[in-house]
Amino acid sequence: MLWRGSPKALQAFVPRQYSAPEAPRLPGRFISTLAFSDLKTALASLALLVLCSPALAQRSPDAPEAASTVRARALVTASRHMIVAAHPIAAQAGLAVLREGGNAVDAAVATALVLNVVEPQSSGIGGGGFLLHYRRAAHRMTVWDGRETAPDAADSRRFTTADGRPLRFMDAVGSGLSVGVPGLLAMLEAAHSGAGHLPWSRLVQPAIDVAERGFAISPRLAELIAVDPLLGRSPSARRFFYRPDGTPRRAGERMTNPELAAVLRLVARQGASAFYRGALARDIAAAVRAAPMPGDLDEADLNRYQALRRDALCGPYRAYRICGVPPPSSGAVSVLELLALLEPFPMAALKNQPVDAVHVFAEAGRLAYADRDRYLADPAFVPQPVAQLLDPAYLRERSGLIDPARAMGRALPGRLAGAPAVGADRTLALPATSHVSVVDDAGDAVSLTASVESAFGSRILVHGFLLNNQLTDFSFLPNNDTLPAANRVEPDKRPRSSMAPTLVFDSSDHLRWVLGSPGGPMIINYVAKALVGLIDWNLDAQAASALPNMGNRNGVTELEAGTPLEKLAPALRARGHDVRLNDQTSGLNIIELRRAPGNAPDVPALEGGTDPRREGVALGD
DSSP: OOOOOOOOOGGGTSOSBOOOTTSOOOOTTOOSBOOOSOHHHHHHHHHHHHTTOGGGGOOOTTOSSOOSOOOOOOOEEESSOEEEESSHHHHHHHHHHHHTTOOHHHHHHHHHHHHHHHOTTTOOTTSEEEEEEEETTTTEEEEEEEOOBOOTTOOTTTTBOTTSOBOOHHHHHTSGGGOOBOOHHHHHHHHHHHHOOSOHHHHHHHHHHHHHHOEEOOHHHHHHHHHOSSGGGOHHHHHHHBOTTSOBOOTTOEEOOHHHHHHHHHHHHHOTHHHHSSHHHHHHHHHHHHSSSOOOOOHHHHHTOOOEEEOOEEEEETTEEEEEOOTTBOHHHHHHHHHHHHTTSOTTGGGGOHHHHHHHHHHHHHHHHHHHHHHOSOTTTSOOOHHHHTOHHHHHHHHTTOBTTBOOOSOOOOOOTTOOOOBOOOOOOOOEEEEEEEEOTTSOEEEEEEEEESTTTTSOEETTEEOOOGGGGSOSSSEETTEEBTTOOOTTOOOOBOOOOEEEEOTTSOEEEEEOOOOGGGHHHHHHHHHIIIIISOOOHHHHHHSOOEEESSSSEEEETTSGGGGGHHHHHHTTOOEEEEOOOOOOEEEEEEEOTTSOTTOEEEEEEEOTTSSOEEEEO
8 A cells, every 4th residue: 555645744743842830840962953863862861851831631431530730751662571550659569579680470469459549540459451471481361251241130121211221431430339359369360370479468568568658649639630530429438538527638638548558467377269259248238238329339240250271362563572461351352453453554754744643643553443343342142353454454454544545434343254243332431540660681571551440440439449330331222223233231251341451572582572551442542553553663662652652542532641652743634634632541561572792692681661641650770
């Protein structure tokens, strides 16, 4: 396919002058007048300059866990091991585990549990996630599926009124109907049982210590508490997140969580069974059934929950192999499809033509999301046409639908031979998630994405932890186009996810990158954008994580507000795009494994980058 787009000046991506007087002072090597011929240099500097802008704090209904503060980040290097996580205290816990000789799984477990304490709005034991583990010596990957499940009593019309209309989304979120059986603890224990090195109790202890000792509420958490529309309506959550006088707790206040510490002490002694059986399981079920619009989750649902082991899903992009988690997450399938649709286009050359680059990326997104929304769901309930979606002939046909000069409008899903007959999907999502990337001394790696769904989940607090609202990831309407939606509610079914923990291997099959991001359904665009930055534009881990966000989820073309992408809006509208400027709160955490000069061939140097839109850090030795 020939590229017919006209050349555009790089200044559309990188303005000649950028002023951010309220931003933190940057290192002297970054300047406010930019004139670069190399995009790697330009965008690395641009990311640190532009993303400090207070304008990025603009809110959007699509990003309720919005960026509260955006700070410059520097690339972090290490030679032995590294962890990148969304909160400094959690990352420090993981680094301490690595220094003790713990492996990547050990560090991920400890970090995820501390995140429950210090970043309760995003993830925790009341939610779920996916963990992708790579063992370098065996050159083997394992996926652990800790996705929540619907109760056995769930009905396909769970989120509809008596006359068949969908419930108001936020009413469903803040209700017992939204709560699925949590999967995070079962998943972490299963991963640790299969590959952990340090004792389980050692890995739970850091979270216990932080919950008992307390921590200073961060500006991000304080702002999210203050603006959340549902938190104050939940008596259990209000008592924890608000002061006795009824005002939201503020940044800098010390927050302790003795109830959660008690739960974790039990889990440290007895394992995950303490969560899924006995008094704690009964209390979880009782809280769900006592909530507004009561749910039907019961103790038996918790008793039978199991984390599932799956095979990694891999596919090519350029000279690399991209690997992730298969359905019920749509993350890997859709990232692989989106990248494959870009393959015929010269993305490396388009670094100097930003309008063309955003246009073709958005068009590929339309097609990938159209297929995702129609076909992808829990494979135990709906046959998954993954092979057909990633078939090279099908991808060439779909990519041929992209007109370099004109937006296609709403894309239709592709026709797949032998695929199940399913209807259109009606699924909404509000993102609140966290991601952890780890590489240990042996070169083993973990990419872990965990979530309670929307910020603060269902807002139901039980023994110090929030329960998820993941069941709102199901289609609200069970049938469309006279056919059942693939992602409709069914008993014991896992709702479709967009989480995309990712590992990337080079042409010699060496692990090159470990990455992932929060962001609800926008995760697919965030991870694909980062991979274009890393592979096509040769950006380092920090610059790729900080790239302005863009994409299309088969509707409007979204450009991150407050960035130079805003200047592309007129040209994109001229090509037929319906453009929306919004706050896109990614949380990319990336580790790159580079061969260090003078080192043995199998000894990598590590570089880490973390998304400046959140509070994360990269730490290593």
